[in-house]
Amino acid sequence: MATRIKLIADSGSTKTEWGLLGRSEPTLFRTQGVSPYFQSAEQIRDILTKELLPQFPADVVVDEVYFYGTGLSQEKNIHLVADSLKAVWPDAVIGVNHDLMGAARALCGHEQGIASILGTGSNSCYFDGQDIVKNNPGLGYILGDEGSGAYLGRKVLQYYLYSTLDEELSTRFDMKYKTNKDEILENVYRKPLANRYLAGFAEFLSENRGHFLIENILEDGLNDFFFSHIYKYRESWTTSLHFVGGIAWHFQDIIKELCELYELPMGKILRTPMDGLLVYHT
Structure with a gap:
């Protein structure tokens, strides 16, 4: 007998996390990222049929799909992803929304709150329990993305290239990354996906906590x-x-300290939206 389920997706440009609801326990899967900016409808269908479906148990029948992802603030991109999902699951109810709505629902559920994304990039909104009412505009990694991995990684590179790091940290940086000024500038100004490149240097921060710099x-x-x-x-x-x-x-310890410093009400911190989305759609 087929098990009828909900399929939840949290997608970025590099990877997509999928969750099946309706079995005894939620089941998670991963595929490459789905991005309407970089992929055609045919390429998205290939990801679904060649990467995702082979991972599914044989008795699964998907009757609802809720997809949250990057690049879905534009109607044409929403239709592209929705049509791709519909081609694979023609009888399913399809819901497609952008990643900020996914974050808001995962974090706030059906309650009001301020939902913030701090990953490779950053974003935030005021969610009234049903809709995103306010969204401070994001300016991307060149002009904005404050607090993000790209923003913090850029700071690390500035400290390194300006020789602001002390000898101990500079040595650790050289041993870890084995790079130089020319290579850094080439990756930042000439190669694609500079935001991901910058964000890669945020790991240096987590590995050297406690140093005042x-x-x-x-x-x-x-x-x-x-x-x-x-x-x-x-x-x-x-x-x-x-x-x-x-x-x-x-770096949730610093976020909590800032909330205490500014006397702001601290809520929850999640590593990824998926756990919260599974609860929201249960």
Whole structure:
């Protein structure tokens, strides 16, 4: 007998996490990322049929699909992904939304709150329990993305290239990355996906916690996010602040300290939206 289930997706440009609801326990799968900016409908269908479906148990029948992903703030991109999903599951109910809505639902559920993404990039919104009511505009990794992995990684590179790191940290940096100024500038200014390249240097921060220069970078970078984004929502003082993403997860002690410092109500911190989305759609 077939098991009828819901399929939940949290997708970025590099990977997609899929969750099946309706069996005894939720089951998780991974495929490469789905991005309407870089992939055609045919390429997306190939990911679904060649990477995802072979992982499914034989008795699964998908009757609802809820997809949250990057690049889905534009109608044409929503239709592209929805049509691709419909081609694979023609009888299923399909819901497609952008990653910020996924974060808001994962973090806030059906309650109001401030939902923030702190990963490779950063974003935030005020969620009233049903809709995103306010969204401070994101400016991308060149002009914005305060508090993100790309933002913090850029700070690490600035400290390194300006010789602000002390001898101990400089030696650790050289041993870990084995790079130089020319190679760094080539990757930042000439090669694609510079934001991911920059974010890769945020790992240096987590590996060297406790050093005053590392703590300065983290505190300044995350404080910039609070000042440029959180402070712009008057609801920040009356409703909980929630965070999701690798940066939020690894440096949650500093986020909690900033909430205490500014007397803002701290909410929950999730590493990824999936656990919260599974609860939301149960």
